[in-house]
Amino acid sequence: MNKLRALFAANKKLGSFRAEGNTIYLYDMIVDDEMEAEWFGGITPAGFISQLKAMNGDVAIRINSPGGSVFGAVAICQAMREYKGNITVHVDGYAASAASVIAVAAPKVVMAPGSFMMIHNCWTFAIGNANDLISMAGVLEKIDGSIADAYAAKSGKEAAEFRDLMAAETWFTAGESVAMGIADAIAEDKPKAAAQWDMSAYAAAPKLPDPSASDSDVQDEDTVSRRVRQHTARMLERAA
Template identity: 40%
Template sequence: MKKQNLPVAPQTLQKVPVAFDLSADALNKWESGIRAEIEDDNTISILDPIGIDYLTGEGVTAKRIAAALRQIGNDRDVTVYINSPGGNMFEGFAIYNLLRNHGGKITVKIIGIAASAASIIAMAADELQIARAGFLMIHNCWLHAVGNRHDFRATAETIEPFDLAMSDIYATRSGLDKNVIISMMDNETHIVGNDAVEQGFADSLLPADVVTKQKESDPNSSIKKLDALLAKAQLPRTERRKFIQELKTSMSSAASESTPCAASDVQINVEIGSTAKLSNSLKGILK
């Protein structure tokens, strides 16, 4: 499908009093070590949460993607690799529009998961390929809001058109009836590789040798897994951020107080102390 035949995603200039969050299920299923086997100078990799990741300060933003497209050049074809658990819907819409409006051909390759906002980005392709073990996850906007009943009512009314816009994009891309798409979004649907092709979301399956899996040695991957566990326990994002920051501070302090002459013992003590602190803290949170 030519990407220009897809709907333009809405943009909002209105300040909406919400915080978008990652689905705990998507976070749990996201393997951050999955990478493309080969990348070149016309490749864009979307391998992190969409928007600024509050855990690491990293993330995929429209500003970053716009800069990458400028560097590649508007008339050149672009390959976009995606392995992302989703994130900020507004950033996702903005990135979708950037790719949709690009002059060259956009080939999207889902090498892992394209969930939530990342699944919207994936739709902005002239050609969409997906790994056999990869999957899309589509749902309604996932967010946190604060305020009284009037604020919540206003937030729901503000967000509803964006859910409908997502359903338009999915329906146009797949050819499925819009009511079917709305039902899939209401039920938070995971669509594996073969099904994504059969249902029209993707054009073909990726060859297995396109994808490689790196060892997740980055400490951030462990932090993200802890965040997923806390999210599954229904701990609000603000509390998760506070807890993880306190844990990181505690581990850093323990390491700095150690003497260099007993490095191996220090490491063991730090790990034991940190594990004990984590265990005690989690008992209070997950009880």
């Protein structure tokens, strides 16, 4: 099964999307349209844009998402750029894959302690002859380039640096996200997002801390960071 479809199937209708006051909760997968949302659940660009247009003033977008459609994410990002007020993204759990693209579109990104942001090369499913598949590979290269440009624009770093990190499927802890420039601050509060996504479609997904666990039960960020770096190094060695 295509990895994106596997992600959708594993997390079918586990999430939620809602707005309270001037806060939008993106606690679900990102999907393209209402047909996908009806089958898998998830957040559509149309649903997000409708909620955002109903708001005035500063807006908070809270994210705990395993990712999903990059084109859905791009449409959401454009709506965020066109919004007249200030937008702050709070990563409460995972901002993985397409959700990380949404996160870095905001002028300010705040990571919860224990949260993660993940970047990787995009996925798709293609059927056809050799020419069709070669053509699709070219499209994927262009999409990856545009995603890397988005991370570079947020961080001030070179897009090529992010292309290498995307190829390795890189999971950034809260502290690493700030150090890389794809986030701006770490929240003082502990993570509140309790949804435990099925992340088996990804190669190296770390688990979020359990909000109900005591401090002694939660791995410190240095330990998690070290394990993520070790896995990334192994992935790069295999690709070399």
